[in-house]
Amino acid sequence: MTVLTILNAPGTEIPDLLTDLGDRDGIELRIAEAETLSRALPGTDVLLMWDFFSTALRDAYASADRLTWVHAAAAGVDSLLFDELVDSPVTVTNARGTFDRPIAEFVLNYILMHAKSSIGSLADQREQKWNRRSTRDVAGSKAMIVGTGAIGREVARLLKAVDIEVTGAGSHARGGDADFGDVIDSSTLADHVGGYDWVIDIAPLTERTDRLIGSEVFAAMDDTAVFINVGRGDTVDTDALVAALRGKEIAGAGLDVFDEEPLPADHPLWGFDDVIITPHMSGDTRGWRMRLAEQFHRLFERYLAGEEFPHTVDKKLGYVR
Amino acid sequence: MTVLTILNAPGTEIPDLLTDLGDRDGIELRIAEAETLSRALPGTDVLLMWDFFSTALRDAYASADRLTWVHAAAAGVDSLLFDELVDSPVTVTNARGTFDRPIAEFVLNYILMHAKSSIGSLADQREQKWNRRSTRDVAGSKAMIVGTGAIGREVARLLKAVDIEVTGAGSHARGGDADFGDVIDSSTLADHVGGYDWVIDIAPLTERTDRLIGSEVFAAMDDTAVFINVGRGDTVDTDALVAALRGKEIAGAGLDVFDEEPLPADHPLWGFDDVIITPHMSGDTRGWRMRLAEQFHRLFERYLAGEEFPHTVDKKLGYVR
Numbered sequence: 001m002t003v004l005t006i007l008n009a010p011g012t013e014i015p016d017l018l019t020d021l022g023d024r025d026g027i028e029l030r031i032a033e034a035e036t037l038s039r040a041l042p043g044t045d046v047l048l049m050w051d052f053f054s055t056a057l058r059d060a061y062a063s064a065d066r067l068t069w070v071h072a073a074a075a076g077v078d079s080l081l082f083d084e085l086v087d088s089p090v091t092v093t094n095a096r097g098t099f100d101r102p103i104a105e106f107v108l109n110y111i112l113m114h115a116k117s118s119i120g121s122l123a124d125q126r127e128q129k130w131n132r133r134s135t136r137d138v139a140g141s142k143a144m145i146v147g148t149g150a151i152g153r154e155v156a157r158l159l160k161a162v163d164i165e166v167t168g169a170g171s172h173a174r175g176g177d178a179d180f181g182d183v184i185d186s187s188t189l190a191d192h193v194g195g196y197d198w199v200i201d202i203a204p205l206t207e208r209t210d211r212l213i214g215s216e217v218f219a220a221m222d223d224t225a226v227f228i229n230v231g232r233g234d235t236v237d238t239d240a241l242v243a244a245l246r247g248k249e250i251a252g253a254g255l256d257v258f259d260e261e262p263l264p265a266d267h268p269l270w271g272f273d274d275v276i277i278t279p280h281m282s283g284d285t286r287g288w289r290m291r292l293a294e295q296f297h298r299l300f301e302r303y304l305a306g307e308e309f310p311h312t313v314d315k316k317l318g319y320v321r
Numbered sequence: 322m323t324v325l326t327i328l329n330a331p332g333t334e335i336p337d338l339l340t341d342l343g344d345r346d347g348i349e350l351r352i353a354e355a356e357t358l359s360r361a362l363p364g365t366d367v368l369l370m371w372d373f374f375s376t377a378l379r380d381a382y383a384s385a386d387r388l389t390w391v392h393a394a395a396a397g398v399d400s401l402l403f404d405e406l407v408d409s410p411v412t413v414t415n416a417r418g419t420f421d422r423p424i425a426e427f428v429l430n431y432i433l434m435h436a437k438s439s440i441g442s443l444a445d446q447r448e449q450k451w452n453r454r455s456t457r458d459v460a461g462s463k464a465m466i467v468g469t470g471a472i473g474r475e476v477a478r479l480l481k482a483v484d485i486e487v488t489g490a491g492s493h494a495r496g497g498d499a500d501f502g503d504v505i506d507s508s509t510l511a512d513h514v515g516g517y518d519w520v521i522d523i524a525p526l527t528e529r530t531d532r533l534i535g536s537e538v539f540a541a542m543d544d545t546a547v548f549i550n551v552g553r554g555d556t557v558d559t560d561a562l563v564a565a566l567r568g569k570e571i572a573g574a575g576l577d578v579f580d581e582e583p584l585p586a587d588h589p590l591w592g593f594d595d596v597i598i599t600p601h602m603s604g605d606t607r608g609w610r611m612r613l614a615e616q617f618h619r620l621f622e623r624y625l626a627g628e629e630f631p632h633t634v635d636k637k638l639g640y641v642r
Contacts (some may be wrong), residue, residue: 101458101460102456102458105433105436105437105458105459105460105483106437106456108429108433108483109430109433109434109436109437109439112426112429112430112433112434113430113433113434113439115426115430116426116427116430118430118434118439118597119443121597121598121599121600122440122443122597124600125591125597125598128584128586128587128588128591130582130583130584130600131600132600132601132602132605133602133605134602134605134606134607134608134609135423135427135602135605135606135607136606136607137422137423137426137606137607138426139422139426158483161482161483162426162429162479162482162483261451262451263449263451265449266449267449270446270449276439276442276443276446277442277446278442279442279445279451279452279453279454280453281453281454281455281456284453284454284455284456285455285456285457285458286455286456286457286458287455288455
């Protein structure tokens with residue numbers, strides 16, 4: 001008997017593809033929410049974090065007596081990981097691959113909106129104002145992509161497809177990368193970020209990337225450059241970002257993630273003319289929940305068959321290596 | 322002695338690169354505006370329409386006694402051409418190539434803004450509203466590009482680079498096109514346009530394309546499809562477009578050109594939530610006037626050297642073949 005527990009958020013639907021697993025011989029399916037997780041965990045072999053931002057496992061972990069695998073239906077696993085889980089033999093997998101292309105398209109959307117002055121055009125439109133002006137070419141512009149994981153690579157490929165030059169910033173400097181060519185050490189961003197038009201943050205949140213991008217980096221950016229974050233809000237010093245925008249040290253931003261979500265209604269970031277705020281949705285294109293369900297379903301079949309997973313999270317690093 | 326006349330619009334600067342031509346031996350430079358053109362034309366060999374939307378040549382044409390070449394600093398020559406010019410031996414050239422990539426990027430921006438619900442995100446932002454939702458993938462979507470000239474081809478190449486499928490609509494049906502594969506006859510658009518996500522109008526304005534896109538085409542489009550016009554406003558039946566938007570026959574539009582420009586302040590097109598209005602600026606990226614000046618300068622050197630032009634406008638067709 002394999003016991004599969006799905007941790008769900010209140011009011012969120014779980015696709016039939018997953019709930020139907022409970023009808024299979026040899027599988028017991030339990031559906032839990034944060035408050036009931038500690039009761040569901042005893043006997044659970046496999047935990048699916050369908051509530052992908054939940055930190056409930058940390059609180060309930062003492063009740064886990066035979067857990068072998070946790071799957072997070074998300075790319076970032078920062079909210080899931082904690083010391084006892086990291087030090088345990090439990091395998092952790094994530095939604096690697098599911099969000100890559102949607103997020104890359106979202107980044108290109110931010111870039112084009114800034115280059116083509118779209119916020120200004122929509123503002124003019126509301127006043128029926130015919131305000132002809134010059135905009136910027138995207139071809140030939142330069143992007144620094146902070147984070148060289150699967151999503152960062154897909155961003156690089158898409159931007160290169162529209163003739164944007166890309167450089168990567170990762171955990172260590174190297175050359176000859178298939179997608180980036182040169183990769184700089186992201187701890188030296190301030191030394192390299194001048195001359196780039198777009199600085200794109202898609203780094204995983206780890207101890208190393210916590211507040212990685214702060215006042216030094218913003219000061220080193222061109223004042224015509226735009227900062228884009230589709231990774232994790234905590235990789236940025238938000239006060240420094242607000243100060244850089246106020247001081248016109250950078251020209252604007254495209255922000256999908258924040259250190260506090262939802263972004264509070266009174267937060268200064270809402271109010272800048274050259275900042276596009278979106279509510280942590282860059283990866284969520286139509287059918288995204290079904291794609292997440294299908295991905296878990298494929299991994300679960302492998303688990304039942306005793307096969308290896310194509311990728312697992314390096315729990316010490318905090319991301320898939 | 323070669324007499325070069327530059328027709329300029331009031332208040333528009335002419336780059337030194339062009340005015341310096343008047344210092345060269347054997348060249349007389351005249352600067353005219355619409356009202357003074359008829360006085361400048363006698364003796365003029367070459368006319369540069371720096372005021373690229375002007376129809377002044379038609380009115381002043383009787384004064385042209387030795388004109389051999391007219392260059393329009395624009396892609397579309399519809400406002401320039403008239404019967405006497407078409408029937409004359411005068412060579413007409415245009416700004417072919419200068420606007421291709423900027424316009425293609427502008428089209429991609431419209432597409433991404435619609436796919437990623439950017440108008441809605443900016444509206445939510447103004448109300449500090451955190452409104453998470455699903456958006457659309459651009460990869461795998463389908464575009465019908467009406468107009469298979471240089472700009473249409475660059476649009477096709479850029480959209481294919483981000484994995485959008487493209488079909489062309491041109492003056493005649495054909496297969497095996499290098500950029501489009503299949504090209505349909507644009508007069509049969511209504512028979513083919515169903516199933517496409519993006520219908521992009523970059524057709525030149527000719528007798529054949531005048532009001533080419535009307536109620537039949539909009540009715541045949543999917544109600545989730547978006548209409549984009551970066552060509553000429555007169556290729557569209559604007560009343561039919563307004564009706565299609567009101568009737569939700571199509572999902573939205575991105576419009577850079579209109580049958581009346583500037584778009585009147587009381588025009589209904591300004592007010593739709595899912596329509597992006599921009600003021601005929603899709604091709605105008607930083608340095609565009611200098612690029613136009615450089616292009617004319619190159620052609621003028623060829624003219625002086627007695628060399629052929631790399632492209633000329635087929636005056637009967639109304640565009641470069």
